[in-house]
Amino acid sequence: MVSDSKFAPADRLRVLEQRASAEEALAFFDRCGPVRMEEMLGCWKGSGVPTGHPFDGLLEAFGWHGKRFRTPDETHPLVFEGATGFFSANPALAPVSLAVRFNRLVRTRPIRVIGRRLVRMARTSKPRARLRMMEYRGVVTATMTYDALPINDHFRRVDADTVIGVMDFRSIDRPFLFVLRREPCQDSKVQSTARPTSAAHRPP
Numbered sequence: 001m002v003s004d005s006k007f008a009p010a011d012r013l014r015v016l017e018q019r020a021s022a023e024e025a026l027a028f029f030d031r032c033g034p035v036r037m038e039e040m041l042g043c044w045k046g047s048g049v050p051t052g053h054p055f056d057g058l059l060e061a062f063g064w065h066g067k068r069f070r071t072p073d074e075t076h077p078l079v080f081e082g083a084t085g086f087f088s089a090n091p092a093l094a095p096v097s098l099a100v101r102f103n104r105l106v107r108t109r110p111i112r113v114i115g116r117r118l119v120r121m122a123r124t125s126k127p128r129a130r131l132r133m134m135e136y137r138g139v140v141t142a143t144m145t146y147d148a149l150p151i152n153d154h155f156r157r158v159d160a161d162t163v164i165g166v167m168d169f170r171s172i173d174r175p176f177l178f179v180l181r182r183e184p185c186q187d188s189k190v191q192s193t194a195r196p197t198s199a200a201h202r203p204p
Helices: 009-016 022-031 096-101 109-121
Strands: 042-048 064-071 074-082 085-088 129-136 139-146 151-159 162-169 176-183
Touching (some): 009 162, 022 162, 022 176, 064 176, 074 109, 074 129, 129 151
Antiparallel strands (some): 064 074, 074 085, 139 151
């Protein structure tokens, strides 16, 4: 284990993103300060922190891009990247428990192709989560609560444009850790239809 004291928080996070134990990642999470809801508003690019969790790389395999927070009550928890653009998906239509149970099978190419098609079928323009201040691991911080799933995503501040999150899912006894990095927003909302991508057009 490398001592956190040798790194600035953002540098330590980059080390953890290469590979970390759940204990190391949670220790870093606990050292980070809370986030206010208003700090979360905007567009974020997401990626997992590999700790040996069944979710490691799973969302990315289906084209997960990140999250979008328009207001505390208008949150898009799953923004995906498809062949022709970016769109928001309804988490309630995603077979999360089955994906975790059969995560090795899900990672095979034929299943990934099917999974991406199913994700496209779950497209929505409606917000599917909310931001609230909640206590987690002894700290009150901005938390995204899913409308139709027993999931809370708790956020801690790494720097002004980076947060580390823990997904607390009732049916999974291990927390999944991920990173969100702020990116520009170009449109007023995430739309249910795919949108073209280019160097000048960033996802919502």
